[in-house]
Amino acid sequence: MNYYCYAHFAGKTPSIIRRSEIKMGIDDLVMLRGYAVFDFMRTYSGVPFRIDDYVERFESSATEMKLKMPLSRKKISSIVQELLYQNSIGQDSKTQNAGIRFLLTGRYLLDAHLPDIKPNLFILIEELPPYPKGWLTKGIKLMLHQHAREMAGVKTTNYITAIHLSEERKKHRAQDTLYHDGKQLLETTRNNFFVFKHNTLLTSSHHILKGITRKTVLELATKKFTVEVRPLELKELPSFTEAFVTGTTLGIIPVVKIDETILAKGKPGANTKELIRMFDECVRGDYFNKTK
Amino acid sequence: MNYYCYAHFAGKTPSIIRRSEIKMGIDDLVMLRGYAVFDFMRTYSGVPFRIDDYVERFESSATEMKLKMPLSRKKISSIVQELLYQNSIGQDSKTQNAGIRFLLTGRYLLDAHLPDIKPNLFILIEELPPYPKGWLTKGIKLMLHQHAREMAGVKTTNYITAIHLSEERKKHRAQDTLYHDGKQLLETTRNNFFVFKHNTLLTSSHHILKGITRKTVLELATKKFTVEVRPLELKELPSFTEAFVTGTTLGIIPVVKIDETILAKGKPGANTKELIRMFDECVRGDYFNKTK
Numbered sequence: 001m002n003y004y005c006y007a008h009f010a011g012k013t014p015s016i017i018r019r020s021e022i023k024m025g026i027d028d029l030v031m032l033r034g035y036a037v038f039d040f041m042r043t044y045s046g047v048p049f050r051i052d053d054y055v056e057r058f059e060s061s062a063t064e065m066k067l068k069m070p071l072s073r074k075k076i077s078s079i080v081q082e083l084l085y086q087n088s089i090g091q092d093s094k095t096q097n098a099g100i101r102f103l104l105t106g107r108y109l110l111d112a113h114l115p116d117i118k119p120n121l122f123i124l125i126e127e128l129p130p131y132p133k134g135w136l137t138k139g140i141k142l143m144l145h146q147h148a149r150e151m152a153g154v155k156t157t158n159y160i161t162a163i164h165l166s167e168e169r170k171k172h173r174a175q176d177t178l179y180h181d182g183k184q185l186l187e188t189t190r191n192n193f194f195v196f197k198h199n200t201l202l203t204s205s206h207h208i209l210k211g212i213t214r215k216t217v218l219e220l221a222t223k224k225f226t227v228e229v230r231p232l233e234l235k236e237l238p239s240f241t242e243a244f245v246t247g248t249t250l251g252i253i254p255v256v257k258i259d260e261t262i263l264a265k266g267k268p269g270a271n272t273k274e275l276i277r278m279f280d281e282c283v284r285g286d287y288f289n290k291t292k
Numbered sequence: 293m294n295y296y297c298y299a300h301f302a303g304k305t306p307s308i309i310r311r312s313e314i315k316m317g318i319d320d321l322v323m324l325r326g327y328a329v330f331d332f333m334r335t336y337s338g339v340p341f342r343i344d345d346y347v348e349r350f351e352s353s354a355t356e357m358k359l360k361m362p363l364s365r366k367k368i369s370s371i372v373q374e375l376l377y378q379n380s381i382g383q384d385s386k387t388q389n390a391g392i393r394f395l396l397t398g399r400y401l402l403d404a405h406l407p408d409i410k411p412n413l414f415i416l417i418e419e420l421p422p423y424p425k426g427w428l429t430k431g432i433k434l435m436l437h438q439h440a441r442e443m444a445g446v447k448t449t450n451y452i453t454a455i456h457l458s459e460e461r462k463k464h465r466a467q468d469t470l471y472h473d474g475k476q477l478l479e480t481t482r483n484n485f486f487v488f489k490h491n492t493l494l495t496s497s498h499h500i501l502k503g504i505t506r507k508t509v510l511e512l513a514t515k516k517f518t519v520e521v522r523p524l525e526l527k528e529l530p531s532f533t534e535a536f537v538t539g540t541t542l543g544i545i546p547v548v549k550i551d552e553t554i555l556a557k558g559k560p561g562a563n564t565k566e567l568i569r570m571f572d573e574c575v576r577g578d579y580f581n582k583t584k
Contacts, residue, residue, distance in 0.1 A: 005318075019318060019319075020317065022317070022318040023315035023316065023317065023318075024315065024316045024317075024318065024323065025312065025314070025315065025316075026297075026311065026314040026315075026316065026395075026414065026416065027311075029455070030322070030323055030326075031316065031322055031323070031328075031395070031397075031449070032330070032393075032395070032449060033449060033450075033451040033452075033454075033455060034322075034326040034328075034448070034449045034450040034451060034452055035451065035452060035455050036323075036326075038324070065452075065456060066456070066459060101324075103318075103323070103324070105323075106455070122318065124318065147442075150439075150442055150450075150452060150453060151452065151453070151456070156326070156452055157323070157324060157325060157326045158325075158326040158442075158450050158452060159325040159326060159327065160325075160326055160327060160357075160442060160443065160448055160450060161442060161443070162325075163321070163325060163327050163398070164357060164358070164443070167358060
């Protein structure tokens, strides 16, 4: 689908145009220097999920990168609503859901002196990438890899290592890569990482991107489990009784194997399944709350 | 100057068009995932300097990133010559020199599975960025920063940290940032780093991009100095009697201060000046050899 999207080139009049019509000059900093931040959110049942959290994080990434956001949070939210309407998202069961991508690119400056850059802003509507149904019901395998992302707390467009590893990941029959810094487990290429030690839920606290799905899961979990947000040591791996990843696209996906370590007898654990049930209720709840 | 450039979008007929006319779709991997490699070379007196070395390095970056180069080295070299001719580079003293940028971008694939990507190739002509004449005659100051570049040996477009530090660098009145990994001195944001300990020239060996100007300097220096290519320890800093950086745009630039450490009494050292003289002779030599 060639959705209507919002394109705001600095110094020009913003416009709502088809995605395929957005054209960037070769001199934007995103092209030549990889300088850009983005964010990615989604709808559930046609309604944007936790839009305030996502827009706030997008803004905070921009601030960290010293890029000036051209629009207010309120204005960004209203453009998202306008785009969903123009693209008929949520208007019938076939066009129920979509992904919403924010992109702020560095724009061209000869020497790229911060903070003088006036960036370009894009708000893009796209299909949610499909993933095999078996991931949710049977769980996935993670491959370990030593790597700490550059400026991990900021959602930059740098996914070089993630993509570079895709061939190796395929060879290992793994579905995602779990980064560690040699001592601590951090996050996967695009998702946060959680484990259970019996009825205690644990997740990494440092050098990660703080996911909105992660935040949601932490909020839900406190109702049922003991929760510890702290560094996860690599050497603790054998003591994990369950594991899962969280992300905007995937929601919660059970992890049944990490390299050669089999978790929960190779099946999604009972606590993880309970969290999936609660999360499912929550995202439907989000819909019902906002549309009634 | 809006130079003629070469644009080869995968699956389409390549064309030579004005730089401002090259337009990228928003879905290229370089836009959304920062997946691209590039290289940058220049002419001296209108003639491309060490083109075989640059094209070889560009090819090797592509191989490391599992991106398939659509053209042979020979073909790339002949396009460079064609572009220089069409842009009248080297045809009179005013249009003597230009920069030549190679860019290979990841192109769009939903899940970006390597090595199935067929990338886009661009060969761009541009003006050489000017720098203050005082840098060569008076030397520059470097600011230290702990950072080891991701995939340092590959020329990716990721300059996030370099640009991010530009404001701090200005505040410290430094002209470039020297990266170290906590133990060893590595390289600057865009240049290689050399030091003298009396008549011994030293430069880092690991976790750096191996510059072509670095290579040239090493070749020249063996005629006059003892040369050591080895890890440079951070704690050796007080023992350096001279320092300089090398890069395609800058050539050789003396370093007179690193954070608060003053080198060679704050003036370009005698050995550095000798290397600058030899390098200058060499690049003019390159011109005379190739044009007679």
